[in-house]
Amino acid sequence: MPPYNTILPARISSRDQGRTVPFPSFGQLELLESGQHAPGESRQGPEDKRTIKPGPSGATVVPQASGTEQGPGIPDGAAHLFSHLDGMENRETPPPAPPREPLVPAQGWGPWPPMHGQPWTSLRSSLSLDFGPRASSSLGGSDTAAATETPGPTLPSAARNCGSLVGAGLDFPGKEFQRVPLQPTLLLATLSAAFGSAFQYGYNIAVVNTPHKVLKSFYNETYFERHGAFLDEGTMLLLWSCTVSMFPLGGLLGSLMVGQMVDKCGRKGALLINNVFAIVPAILMGVSKAARAFELIIFSRVLVGICAGVSYSALPMYLGELAPKNQRGAVGTMTEVFVIVGIFLAQILSLQAILGNATGWPALLALTGVPALLQLLSLPFFPESPRYMLIQKGDEEAARRGLRRLRGCGADVEAELEDMRAEEREERAAGRPSVLRLLALRPQRWQLVSVVVLMAGQQLSGINAINYYADTIYTSAGVEAAHSQYVTVGAGVVNIVVTLISAGTVERLGRRPLLLVGYGICGSACLALTAALLLQHQVRALSYLGVAGVFAYIAGHSIGPSPVPSVVRTEIFLQSSRPAALTVDGAVHWLTNFIVGLLFPSMQEAIGAYSFIIFAGLCLLTAAYIYIVIPETQGKTFVEINRIFAKRNGVEVPEDRADPAGGRPPLPSAPAKETPF
The missing domain is CATH 1.10.286 (GTP Cyclohydrolase I; Chain A, domain 1)
Structure with a gap:
């Protein structure tokens, strides 16, 4: 190829004279040094031709079909790119350009991305080509050409129809990296699925916490009406423990059912069927007071637990498979966003001034059926x-x-x-592994260990202990017991805001940084809480450090440990392994939830505030595992992520040698971010 002097400016006039060079169907184009041929000299190719117009800082190259008037067309920055594409199979980088005067783009065109001496992979994130008002095309963009001006040369029909260079049939490293804008259908499908599923989990976690005294009073009154005597303290504690613990038990049952449901009924079908486990208990809890049967509440807690167990595994699967890879992180975090929204709304509605009183609690418990009904009416209309x-x-x-x-x-x-x-x-x-086969499958070993660590770390990092201690910490800081519920609502606001920030930044910052920062903040907050709880009687000001530690812990958990595992656990498994993997994932989540709820009161009784040192150590261990083992999955396809883990597992995954449809060589992928592992 003859030397070229610069990336050429991108503006011509149909009145300018020039010369033509062969340019058959976006093939190789000779970019000739300025002045090498006299103005007006032309060489024509059999398919179409390009006009080169001399200019003060370069030349303008325009496609021009035979017999058509010159007009605005493809800027030669694109032509400069196209001239290298056909040779990309034989080299990884374009040849370095000789030093010349810098390019000053013509008015109306943005600067082209740097090209000389860069690896092709560097173009993936920066390349964006704009072909002007009459032949507009960008990666992921659409053709908005106006038909009112003088017709000029246009892109190939595939590019006009698809609105992207990918549609033009060009093989180059940005092909699989087109950024897809968020579409209304995807947004509405996400809202319908998440509000009717993840919301149930969060709402039913928190709905019985604030009005627990009112519900215990109902238990006592009902027992008195039946037996003529009130419940003793031990029996009341047993009944209330059953009420609370039946929810994670139902969640465990739901997590064991989800694999078969999503395989037999589909992701959307499983979510729709799952609404039965929300509507039926909503009705039962709503009539429990009129029926004078507290057993209906305990039984209904099992059913809503099953609903939460199914949705907590099926929803991330559905959302992760709907979203394009450049939006997979933000869409995937909606699972945890709506869990937190459900917790927050339950905290608001269960205030004594709203529904957390003797007359309003049946409606408070029955509201869990409303999101399920809305999902039944809306989700069938989405794919x-x-x-x-x-x-x-x-x-x-x-x-x-x-x-x-x-x-x-x-x-x-x-x-x-x-x-x-x-x-x-x-x-x-x-092959398609079952749960038992997945546990023994070497190609999935580190993926399975990683998802177990992520889900166990999420529960064992101390979030339940923080919730348990929160009221005590607020009271020691001078907050009256009657007002502590409003401080809890304030903590819920922090939870929502930080989770939304995490959802908005997960595609920019990546999964690993959010997880590492989140666990770092949680571990530091646990150490601060230990010091505050031990020394606040000697130093009064440390009680305020305890309140700050609670809010800091909630913010840290909302940055990474809460929302990001919902994304990663979907990404690190292929389609056939995902149902079995999320069955294991859900079982670990609910088992650790149940274990913490069972053991923490005894641990707190034995060692008190020192329990937070244990949680700080668990945060540190989880962060170390993430840093060493789990790779960054941002911007990668499921197949690419699987190949990264194949190296971890010591197995070989066969590469696709050619595209069966077109016989093209495989496109290069972004290099994986290495971990110390």
């Missing part, structure tokens, strides 16, 4: 997971229709479908 339809049902056309609805009209979905086919090919070789 099933395209990955489920293609990989597990073999219905490619249904998967294509679903992707087009989720990605927007005119979006190029073929690249994403090909990614699913690649995942399907790898899964056919590996």
